[in-house]
Amino acid sequence: MAKEVKVLGKWPSPFVMRARIALHLKSVDYEFIEESMQPKSELLLKSNPVHKKIPVLLHHEKPICESLIIVQYVDEAFSTGSSILPSNPYDRAIQRFWAAYLDDKWFPAFQGVSRAPNEEAKAKGLEQVREGLSLLEDAFDKCSNGKPFFGGDKIGYLDIAFGSYLGWVRVSEKMNNIELISKDKTPKLHAWAERFSANDAVKDYMPETEKLMGFAKMLMAKYQAAAST
Amino acid sequence: MTNDHQHFIPFPSKTETELRVIKMGEEVILLDFWSSPFGMRVRIALAEKGIDYEEREENLNNKSSLLLKMNPIHKQIPVLIHKGRPICESMIIVQYIDEVWQNKVSLMPSDPYDKAIARFWADYIDKKIYSIGKLVWVSEGEVQEAAKKELVECFKLLEKELGDKHFFGGQNLNIVDVALIPFYTWFYALETCGNFSIVEECPHLVGWAKRCMDKQTVSNSLPDQYKIYTHLLELRNQHLAHLKG
Numbered sequence: 068m069a070k071e072v073k074v075l076g077k078w079p080s081p082f083v084m085r086a087r088i089a090l091h092l093k094s095v096d097y098e099f100i101e102e103s104m105q106p107k108s109e110l111l112l113k114s115n116p117v118h119k120k121i122p123v124l125l126h127h128e129k130p131i132c133e134s135l136i137i138v139q140y141v142d143e144a145f146s147t148g149s150s151i152l153p154s155n156p157y158d159r160a161i162q163r164f165w166a167a168y169l170d171d172k173w174f175p176a177f178q179g180v181s182r183a184p185n186e187e188a189k190a191k192g193l194e195q196v197r198e199g200l201s202l203l204e205d206a207f208d209k210c211s212n213g214k215p216f217f218g219g220d221k222i223g224y225l226d227i228a229f230g231s232y233l234g235w236v237r238v239s240e241k242m243n244n245i246e247l248i249s250k251d252k253t254p255k256l257h258a259w260a261e262r263f264s265a266n267d268a269v270k271d272y273m274p275e276t277e278k279l280m281g282f283a284k285m286l287m288a289k290y291q292a293a294a295s296t
Numbered sequence: 297m298t299n300d301h302q303h304f305i306p307f308p309s310k311t312e313t314e315l316r317v318i319k320m321g322e323e324v325i326l327l328d329f330w331s332s333p334f335g336m337r338v339r340i341a342l343a344e345k346g347i348d349y350e351e352r353e354e355n356l357n358n359k360s361s362l363l364l365k366m367n368p369i370h371k372q373i374p375v376l377i378h379k380g381r382p383i384c385e386s387m388i389i390v391q392y393i394d395e396v397w398q399n400k401v402s403l404m405p406s407d408p409y410d411k412a413i414a415r416f417w418a419d420y421i422d423k424k425i426y427s428i429g430k431l432v433w434v435s436e437g438e439v440q441e442a443a444k445k446e447l448v449e450c451f452k453l454l455e456k457e458l459g460d461k462h463f464f465g466g467q468n469l470n471i472v473d474v475a476l477i478p479f480y481t482w483f484y485a486l487e488t489c490g491n492f493s494i495v496e497e498c499p500h501l502v503g504w505a506k507r508c509m510d511k512q513t514v515s516n517s518l519p520d521q522y523k524i525y526t527h528l529l530e531l532r533n534q535h536l537a538h539l540k541g
Contacts, residue, residue, distance in 0.1 A: 117420065117453070131412045133419055143408035156395035160383045167385055168369065202369065 072097035073125040081231035082134035083122040089141040091268040166228035173199040204253040230263040324349035325377040333478035334386035335374040339517035345397040418475040433489040451498040480505040484521040485528040
């Protein structure tokens with residue numbers, strides 16, 4: 068019998084990871100459909116005609132797009148497990164603020180580092196990334212209130228939003244031989260990152276650093292080839 | 297699932313005096329700028345909920361220490377300050393308002409799927425309309441032409457989503473209406489700078505906009521289109537002078 072929930076995605080994508088973690092937290096059974104993206108499948112183009120991107124969640128064939136919208140949908144549509152978003156409106160606003168900061172400012176800056184045309188631009192990019200991490204270290208302090216996650220005792224919305232980027236952060240650290248989330252500069256994030264990655268709802272979806280690095284190198288080669296033509 | 301929203305008080309069980317006292321302790325301040333479409337969204341949401349608030353106009357060339365303290369990350373308006381705590385980013389503020397003041401009209405549908413669809417389109421508007429619209433009124437030549445085309449496509453897609461509904465939210469405004477309607481104040485500027493007619497390209501969208509403007513909560517929250525045109529024209533001239541100079 069066809070599963071009522073399907074996820075269209077690809078293993079390296081942090082955005083797809085968000086959907087999978089949310090579904091795991093809610094103990095929802097689903098079919099994962101690996102998208103090749105080249106070419107994009109009929110199902111993807113039909114389900115997300117506006118952006119043509121993954122992840123797409125299909126619930127009884129009805130599509131939900133955009134990773135954070137999917138996470139909120141999963142939180143609201145499935146009553147099993149604990150809440151992903153806090154119940155207090157102010158705390159919700161704070162988590163939404165930082166998730167938006169990550170997606171709109173921090174991650175583009177992070178991506179900019181690998182695409183930097185020279186060492187100077189790269190150094191500038193890294194500075195921005197580190198500044199952002201310092202802000203997030205503070206945010207962790209305020210949100211967690213002494214507890215293990217941004218969401219408190221359990222993984223929540225902001226943990227998912229930020230934690231899904233950790234695989235790529237590790238790749239960048241390894242490839243550039245640097246530390247981004249370090250024990251001395253961002254100790255709380257460093258400890259949180261380990262806890263998050265080891266969590267049951269996360270560990271099966273966190274890509275292995277070596278495998279992701281191979282994928283990253285392939286992407287970079289493609290990007291450089293396109294940029295030089 | 298219980299609601300533990302701290303300030304949700306079932307309307308019939310409190311006397312008017314008690315409600316007034318509660319209202320007084322819940323001071324709401326909005327740091328704003330008259331021409332900001334993002335500020336307009338918050339004004340509309342507050343008006344829809346009938347919330348009393350203090351509006352403080354910021355000088356964006358000389359930002360107040362309050363703004364810098366309340367929004368140190370982005371240093372931008374709008375910022376809603378509720379009981380001394382800041383909430384930033386217009387659509388986050390709108391959702392916050394909707395979630396705190398629940399005893400009034402709802403700006404979000406109740407069904408999770410419908411919520412996801414509303415959030416999707418509010419997000420789409422956020423990703424596209426400001427940046428593409430700005431290119432239409434700030435630039436010229438090929439850049440402007442390309443932006444115009446893209447903007448019309450975006451508007452047409454939104455028209456399709458609207459269908460024959462009164463508002464995106466049905467009979468009442470929802471977050472999609474609130475996200476989009478401030479850009480109606482740009483229409484005169486877009487048409488004049490871009491030399492095209494929005495009503496010709498997207499008559500249904502203009503029909504929707506006029507229905508929104510028939511609501512006092514919207515018309516009282518938006519500045520006049522001509523005033524906006526003068527303001528944007530000034531920004532356009534500064535930008536073009538800067539490019540050439």
